[in-house]
Amino acid sequence: MSTEDTYDLLFKALGHRARRQMLDLLKDAPQTTGALCDALPEIDRCTVMQHLRVLEKAGLVVVERRGRERWNHLDALPIHDIQQRWIGPYAAHAVSMMAQIRHAVDDETGSATTARTKDDDPAKP
Numbered sequence: 549m550s551t552e553d554t555y556d557l558l559f560k561a562l563g564h565r566a567r568r569q570m571l572d573l574l575k576d577a578p579q580t581t582g583a584l585c586d587a588l589p590e591i592d593r594c595t596v597m598q599h600l601r602v603l604e605k606a607g608l609v610v611v612e613r614r615g616r617e618r619w620n621h622l623d624a625l626p627i628h629d630i631q632q633r634w635i636g637p638y639a640a641h642a643v644s645m646m647a648q649i650r651h652a653v654d655d656e657t658g659s660a661t662t663a664r665t666k667d668d669d670p671a672k673p
Contacts, residue, residue, distance in 0.1 A: 554607070558626050561606035566591055567599050571608060574622035581618045 561567055566588065573579055573587050581600065585593050600620060603609040607626045612619040 554626075555630075557606040558608070558630065561602050561608055564599065564602075566595075567603055570596075570599060570603065570620075571622060574609065574620055578612070578619045578621040581620060584620065 562571075569588060570584055573584060579587070581593075581596065584600070585591070585596050588596060591599075600609060600611075603620075604611055608623055610621045610623050612621060
């Protein structure tokens with residue numbers, strides 16, 4: 549599977565509200581599938597299982613079976629990869645652009661203030 553296919557699976561997984569809620573629930577500690585079902589009463593167990601399969605296929609959830617229980621663990625590394633590839637560089641670019649705008653405004657404001665001071669001061673020739 550190509551890197552782009554992997555990212556497609558990841559973004560698909562993150563694209564649904566219920567899956568993002570599940571990831572939020574798994575952020576602090578692993579949860580059993582039953583606990584996730586209890587935490588999301590608006591979704592039936594079959595749908596929770598389908599969402600978990602999408603998360604697992606995207607590499608966001610790692611499943612551990614303990615007897616009859618299925619423990620779901622968050623794997624945050626794919627989200628870190630997104631941050632490294634897109635969010636970090638785009639945020640740095642946005643901050644750079646904002647700094648350029650601020651400097652341009654400061655330069656405009658500073659030169660306009662200097663020009664007014666010379667024109668408004670009768671002591672200046």
